[in-house]
Amino acid sequence: xxxxxxLSLAVMTQAGNVLFYARRYDEAERSYRAALELDSEFQVxxxxxxxxxxxxxxxxDALAELHLIREGWTGISAASVPGLQEALGSAGPKGxxxxxxxxxxxxxxxxFFHAAILAALGRRDEAFAELERGVDDGDxxxxxxxxxxxxxxxxxxxxxxxxxxxxxxxxxxxxxLPAEERCG
Numbered sequence: 001x002x003x004x005x006x007l008s009l010a011v012m013t014q015a016g017n018v019l020f021y022a023r024r025y026d027e028a029e030r031s032y033r034a035a036l037e038l039d040s041e042f043q044v045x046x047x048x049x050x051x052x053x054x055x056x057x058x059x060x061d062a063l064a065e066l067h068l069i070r071e072g073w074t075g076i077s078a079a080s081v082p083g084l085q086e087a088l089g090s091a092g093p094k095g096x097x098x099x100x101x102x103x104x105x106x107x108x109x110x111x112f113f114h115a116a117i118l119a120a121l122g123r124r125d126e127a128f129a130e131l132e133r134g135v136d137d138g139d140x141x142x143x144x145x146x147x148x149x150x151x152x153x154x155x156x157x158x159x160x161x162x163x164x165x166x167x168x169x170x171x172x173x174x175x176x177l178p179a180e181e182r183c184g
């Protein structure tokens with residue numbers, strides 16, 4: 001796709017997504033940034049960059065990107081940034097994630113996104129309940145569960161392989177965790 005249309009914003013962003021799922025975070029960031037250099041208003045790349053930063057616990061960087069997301073494009077907008085900054089400042093990463101979870105409740109996010117926030121908060125039972133809801137609701141974003149870094153906090157839980165079997169994704173192997181993220 002890059003050879004056919006090297007200036008495609010969608011292709012650059014999707015390439016960034018592949019790199020993100022492969023845990024090649026620096027390269028993913030460069031790919032999202034390349035799309036934004038061509039069009040700073042390309043909301044998909046901006047949101048994915050915010051999501052990348054958030055998954056790396058770079059919450060100040062995530063908030064900087066979120067501030068630039070066009071009002072109305074997503075339930076979390078520039079108007080939400082002061083509340084998220086306050087939550088981060090007063091309660092740290094947990095406060096930030098709790099505030100994001102509340103925005104997701106209000107905006108009716110898909111189960112995958114709810115589960116990702118709950119997993120990051122260490123609330124495994126609730127995360128799995130959301131993932132099961134997503135299965136029941138046909139949440140198309142669940143196709144990423146097997147490879148998404150957002151699900152890394154859940155991978156060692158015995159319910160995770162069962163979920164992958166239910167989704168018929170048990171044959172998919174995620175990229176190995178980078179050395180700095182491995183336990184032990």
